[in-house]
Amino acid sequence: MIKKIVFAVLTLTLVSSCVSPKIYKELESKYANLKQENRTLSEENEALLNAKNSAENELKQVQLAYDEAVAERDKLQADYNATKSNLDNLKASYSALEKNSSAAIAANSQKNRELLAQLEAKGQALSAENARLEKLKRELEDRSNRVAELESLIAAKEAAMTALKNAISRALTDFEGKGLTVEQRDGKVYVSMENKLLFSSGSWAVGAEGRRAVQQLGAVLADNPDIAVLIEGHTDNAPYMGSGNLSGNWDLSTKRATAIVKILKENSAINPENLTAAGRGEYAPIATNETAEGKAKNRRIEVVLTPKLDELSNLLKEY
Known part of the structure; x- marks a missing residue:
């Protein structure tokens, strides 16, 4: 491209020695306009491609975060279920010990309280993770919609140009x-x-x-x-x-x-x-x-x- 521009400038220089300054300036202006138009079209095309690539990359990142959040939610759910099962077992054990020993009952009550506190903490963590997961899901849907809209517009422009080409060919x-x-x-x-x-x-x-x-x-x-x-x-x-x-x-x-x-x-x-x-x-x-x-x-x-x-x-x- 640089070689072409240099060649064009040299050509303009040669032409300028044969033509009047007015014609030279007109040619120089037309050449500048063509360069600007070529640059503008190239920039528009590059901007569109960059925007699409950026949107797709953001979509992949959101999808990855969403998958990680699902995995974390599932792990918390499993921990929650295991803790709840342990609590149910302790409650059953507590009922049996209540009949035999007040000391054992007191110890079991303390452990029950600890397990209940753990269960509540895990429940809160699970709730927070579900909220984060829902936020990521909405963001993922929004990004997907934007990418789909961009692709739809590009496809529509391409289809319109194909229809135009076919109409011209027929004419x-x-x-x-x-x-x-x-x-x-x-x-x-x-x-x-x-x-x-x-x-x-x-x-x-x-x-x-x-x-x-x-x-x-x-x-x-x-x-x-x-x-x-x-x-x-x-x-x-x-x-x-x-x-x-x-x-x-x-x-x-x-x-x-x-x-x-x-x-x-x-x-x-x-x-x-x-x-x-x-x-x-x-x-x-x-x-x-x-x-x-x-x-x-x-x-x-x-x-x-x-x-x-x-x-x-x-x-x-x-x-």
Whole structure:
């Protein structure tokens, strides 16, 4: 990651020598925003995993304390039963001695009193242990419920993203085999569209078939208002040779991402606040740039769909 950042900084330095300060600052700002967004998503994912692991560890500790309390309660119950049995035997013996010797009766009475005191002490200890056991049981149930709630929310988010992936796959069936793929990983859905479906070489104008694909994707997104939509533009490593005001691949990738955003915004049911356009240039390839096939895969638009995590964030604050 550090190597990538250093490489990116060096690239920015090289680019800055060829472009105006304004364009350089814009690119630098976009790069910083992308880094911040990547860091935020990583932190959110790590926070969720840490919270789940912490809740599970606490649950195990409470379960262990509960088991120990049960064992201690059972031992006290056994001691209590043994002492009570001994007392009953002494009472029987006392009744027999009462008929024969006043001295024996006095001694037996003293022992009875001692046993009664022991029995009372053990009864109090058993009562206290039962109270502690009940408290641990309630705490165990509370922790179990929290873990179950957290797992349920995570499962629901995952199921919702799976349903979204399936809906998108169905909506874009017509474009299978035309450079379009739909994948689900790391709790997100990735829709990748190669440039051959969307743009002409060196252009950021979306063709008719590409526009239709984006519009059909937008129809699904309109039904899912709680999804954040990041549109990333990517290029291969061939230097930009077109004309106009573009400074290079990074600028081209940004304009292509923005072109997709503009088409999605045409659907009034999509909240513009959910849309983000980003240019990644040639710096996030998914295949080698040594072959024509690899370069074709790298020239793409990636639509990254992320669920909003407000419910999970609120639940984590309660821990």
